[in-house]
Amino acid sequence: MNRAVTRLSLYLPLLLTLVACDHVHTGTGIVIEPGPSATFQPAPIVEPQTLVAERHALIADQQGIAPVGVAVDPESGARFILDNANRLYDVDVNGGLSLKRDLRDSWIEDLPLQDLCAVSATELYTIGPRNGLRLDLENDWYDQHFCIEPGFMEDPTPWENWRQETHAIACDPARALLFAQPQTFERDDEEAGPVRSEVALYDLPSGADLEWNLLPSEAYLAGGMAVVGETSVLLGRGSILSRYDLETGTQEPVADLSEVGIMAIEGLAPDTVEGQLIVVDGDDQ
Numbered sequence: 001m002n003r004a005v006t007r008l009s010l011y012l013p014l015l016l017t018l019v020a021c022d023h024v025h026t027g028t029g030i031v032i033e034p035g036p037s038a039t040f041q042p043a044p045i046v047e048p049q050t051l052v053a054e055r056h057a058l059i060a061d062q063q064g065i066a067p068v069g070v071a072v073d074p075e076s077g078a079r080f081i082l083d084n085a086n087r088l089y090d091v092d093v094n095g096g097l098s099l100k101r102d103l104r105d106s107w108i109e110d111l112p113l114q115d116l117c118a119v120s121a122t123e124l125y126t127i128g129p130r131n132g133l134r135l136d137l138e139n140d141w142y143d144q145h146f147c148i149e150p151g152f153m154e155d156p157t158p159w160e161n162w163r164q165e166t167h168a169i170a171c172d173p174a175r176a177l178l179f180a181q182p183q184t185f186e187r188d189d190e191e192a193g194p195v196r197s198e199v200a201l202y203d204l205p206s207g208a209d210l211e212w213n214l215l216p217s218e219a220y221l222a223g224g225m226a227v228v229g230e231t232s233v234l235l236g237r238g239s240i241l242s243r244y245d246l247e248t249g250t251q252e253p254v255a256d257l258s259e260v261g262i263m264a265i266e267g268l269a270p271d272t273v274e275g276q277l278i279v280v281d282g283d284d285q
Contacts, residue, residue, distance in 0.1 A: 052260050053276065056095020065089075065097070067280040069116030069224070070267040071124055074173060077273030081280070082116040082126065088135075101137065115224070115267060117171035117178075119204070127169045127180060132207070146207035148182045148200065162195075163187040168225035170233065170268075171204070178202040179233060181215075181222045194218045199225075199233060199244060213246050220251075224268035226277065236265030236279070 058065050058081060069082040070091075079091035086103040103113070111128040118124045122138040125145065134145035148164045164182040171178060183197040196218045201211040224236040231247045239258035244251045257265070257279065266282035 051255075054095075058091075058095065058097060058280075060087075060089060060097045060099065067266050067282055068114055068167070069126070069169075070269040070278050070280045071116040071118035071171075072269045072271045072273075072278060073118050073121040074272055076121050077271055078118075078121045079269070079271070079278065080116060080118060080124065082113060082267075084112075086111070086113050088116075088124075101135075114167045115169045117169050117269070119171050119173045125169060125171060125178060127166050130164065132169065132178070132180065132202075134207075146178060146180075146202045146209065148180055161187050165221065168222040168235065168267075170225040170227050172227045173204065175230075176204040177210075177227075178204050178207070179225060179227060181225055181235065183218070183221045194221075197221060199246060201246075211246070213244075214249060215244065216249065216251050223265045223282070224280065226268040226270050228270070234268060234277075236268050238265065239263050241265070241268075 058067055060083075065081070065087075066084040067081050068084050071080045071082075072078070073080075080100065081089045081091050081097060083089070087099060088101040088103060089097040090100045091097060113126045113128050113133075116124060116126050122136060124135040124137065126133050126135060127148065130148060131144045132146040132148065133142050135142050148166050149162070163185050165185065166180050166182040168181040169179060178201070180200045180202070181198070182200060183194045185194055186192045197215045197220045199213045199215065200209060201213075202209050220235075220237065222235040222237050226234040228234045228243070231245055233244050233246070234254070235242050235244055235251070239256055239262055241254045241257065242251050243254050262279060262281045263283035264281060265279060267278075267280040269278040270276070271278055
């Protein structure tokens with residue numbers, strides 16, 4: 001049986017709490033219970049065996065899909081899944097999928113999208129090579145909204161020699177912010193390793209980049225990201241959830257989800273309506 005979506009009840013006292021405000025992001029199915037503040041406190045890595053609240057296989061047309069992102073509308077709790085073929089699905093409470101948009105049929109057939117986050121049930125954001133897109137599902141249009149190359153609009157010249165790869169974005173509509181986790185490579189040397197990895201912040205209304213924060217390792221590339229505090233984001237790679245503090249630049253492990261069968265986190269999405277965190281597992285599609 002596919003284990004594509006797992007919702008974990010991550011009750012982490014003094015470790016991870018969410019304020020009762022609008023957050024939306026991408027990922028594999030985890031559930032977080034709201035606490036009194038939006039702060040992370042240092043704590044040992046959590047053993048998650050007893051934290052699984054629900055588990056659903058992602059099935060469309062009687063076949064499993066390969067998920068690359070998940071998003072939750074912060075107001076209604078509506079859930080969305082993006083697969084590696086650029087198809088966007090609605091997800092019901094039992095994990096059932098229904099095709100909402102086949103993005104290949106409209107604008108971005110040749111653009112491989114990697115992640116998803118939501119501001120509302122009709123305003124979603126996704127990321128492809130170089131650019132982030134805003135999707136308006138109500139009016140069925142999209143636009144190029146933000147760039148994953150710092151300062152590109154002011155001076156694109158320095159970026160002629162570099163390229164980025166991003167598999168994780170997050171929305172914070174309460175503070176009108178977007179987050180991305182780009183990794184930088186030499187553009188013309190496909191064999192060269194990454195030169196740096198960062199968490200970038202953008203102004204949500206305009207798409208302008210605001211901050212670029214270095215991660216401790218240039219080799220790190222998250223599969224999912226969620227905003228969990230004013231200075232903290234939750235990152236997922238492989239089976240490990242970690243907390244990154246934007247003020248101190250420190251990153252520390254929070255939970256190893258391999259004990260509950262999650263081996264490849266492909267998206268994180270806090271559901272503040274249910275007080276849960278959704279985690280998408282891409283290991284077995």
